[in-house]
Amino acid sequence: MKTMKAVQIARRGGPLELVERLVPEPGPGQVRIKVESCGICHGELVAIEGHHPLMQYPRIPGHEVIGVIDKLGPLAGEWSVGDRVGVGWSGGGHEVTGLTYDGGYAEYMIGFAARMTRIPAGLPSAEASPLMCAGVTTFGALKHSVAGPGDTVAILGIGGLGHMALQYARNSGFRTVAVSRGGDKKGLALELGAHVYIDAQSEDPVQILKGMGGARVILATAPDSASITRIFDGLGEGGEMIIVAGMGGNLEFAPGQFLAGRRAVRGFTGTDPADLAGTLNFSQLANIHPLIETFPLDQAAGAFDRMMSSNVRFRAVLTM
Ligand SMILES: NC(=O)c1ccc[n+]([C@@H]2O[C@H](COP(=O)([O-])OP(=O)(O)OC[C@H]3O[C@@H](n4cnc5c(N)ncnc54)[C@H](OP(=O)(O)O)[C@@H]3O)[C@@H](O)[C@H]2O)c1
Ligand SMILES: [Zn+2]
Numbered sequence: 001m002k003t004m005k006a007v008q009i010a011r012r013g014g015p016l017e018l019v020e021r022l023v024p025e026p027g028p029g030q031v032r033i034k035v036e037s038c039g040i041c042h043g044e045l046v047a048i049e050g051h052h053p054l055m056q057y058p059r060i061p062g063h064e065v066i067g068v069i070d071k072l073g074p075l076a077g078e079w080s081v082g083d084r085v086g087v088g089w090s091g092g093g094h095e096v097t098g099l100t101y102d103g104g105y106a107e108y109m110i111g112f113a114a115r116m117t118r119i120p121a122g123l124p125s126a127e128a129s130p131l132m133c134a135g136v137t138t139f140g141a142l143k144h145s146v147a148g149p150g151d152t153v154a155i156l157g158i159g160g161l162g163h164m165a166l167q168y169a170r171n172s173g174f175r176t177v178a179v180s181r182g183g184d185k186k187g188l189a190l191e192l193g194a195h196v197y198i199d200a201q202s203e204d205p206v207q208i209l210k211g212m213g214g215a216r217v218i219l220a221t222a223p224d225s226a227s228i229t230r231i232f233d234g235l236g237e238g239g240e241m242i243i244v245a246g247m248g249g250n251l252e253f254a255p256g257q258f259l260a261g262r263r264a265v266r267g268f269t270g271t272d273p274a275d276l277a278g279t280l281n282f283s284q285l286a287n288i289h290p291l292i293e294t295f296p297l298d299q300a301a302g303a304f305d306r307m308m309s310s311n312v313r314f315r316a317v318l319t320m
Helices: 044-049 127-134 133-144 161-171 184-194 205-211 223-233 254-261 274-286 297-308
Strands: 003-009 016-022 030-039 065-072 084-087 109-110 151-154 175-180 196-199 215-220 235-243 264-267 292-296 317-319
Touching: 003 297, 030 084, 030 264, 044 161, 065 109, 065 317, 084 109, 084 127, 109 175, 127 274, 127 292, 127 317, 133 161, 133 274, 151 161, 151 223, 151 317, 161 175, 161 184, 175 184, 175 205, 184 196, 196 317, 205 223, 205 235, 205 297, 215 223, 223 235, 223 254, 254 292, 292 297, 297 317
Parallel strands: 151 175, 151 215, 175 196, 215 235, 235 264, 292 317
Antiparallel strands: 003 016, 030 065, 030 109, 030 317, 065 084
16 A cells, blocks of 8 residues: 655654555545645644544644645535645644644645645745644634734744734834844844834733734734733723733733733634635735745654744744
């Protein structure tokens, strides 16, 4: 039988290892995708650390997948062989890509016909990959936020999600603030659209945001509870902290912090197909592109480590 190269998580907490696996066969309602690219998201930690009740190993991670359909299962709907499609975090039903079924760190993967997105011609696959998770999560979070044009919006953490958020915020007419650690990312953050750059290691984000009248929205992409807790008081009247970061310890807030200015904290996930369509449209209309570093599949482990140490500018993408 035909085999393929894949990178799998061998066991809970386990390393990412390059293996030969059988090329999967699509079942009812499924297609087989010849993968062209897959982004490396911090959310892969959910699979590696096993924070899902249906997690089983070995598991191929990867949920920013772009590829071309090379085989149809029965009842594969309107899809045809040769269609270029994208797959994000949500598979069919309760399936989660790269968690409950194998994802895109592989030459082939199975796609659920009901949860794939057609990728516009002219958008290179490696650039489309980050839109499937980093893009839709930050676009959706800002679109459904209380912020309107002219409002101040701060993005905490300038990585895969954060660098997309800066572009969406700027192009939505928000006064856009990047909050990072150190000065390394300042130049690129300003180029991506930040009006203001805050180095949270040498400056006080709360004082600066208060000086600007308070943020209407703070979008927390940094997977660090202490940073999220610390910046909360930078919110202005009626402001909201939107948490998309899925990791870190417990947050610490005093009840009074919510009463002062009637401020709120809530979460957001980029799982709504309508938001994904919006992300693709808005990115095209506003000429928004991810900044990516590409790696061959066999360098997935090294690329993942580079992401974990916040050194990628700004999304690592595997190309097959
Ligand atoms: N809600 C959803 O649907 C959804 C979707 C995708 C991802 N996520 C989650 O969103 C988070 C970000 O994902 P990502 O792919 O953007 O990760 P990423 O590329 O690693 O970026 C995260 C950024 O957060 C900052 N950061 C990292 N560690 C930190 C620490 N210890 N203290 C303070 N800041 C830190 C860094 O920015 P600076 O260097 O600028 O400080 C880093 O570049 C992850 O928790 C991921 O699981 C959620
Ligand atoms: Zn993700």
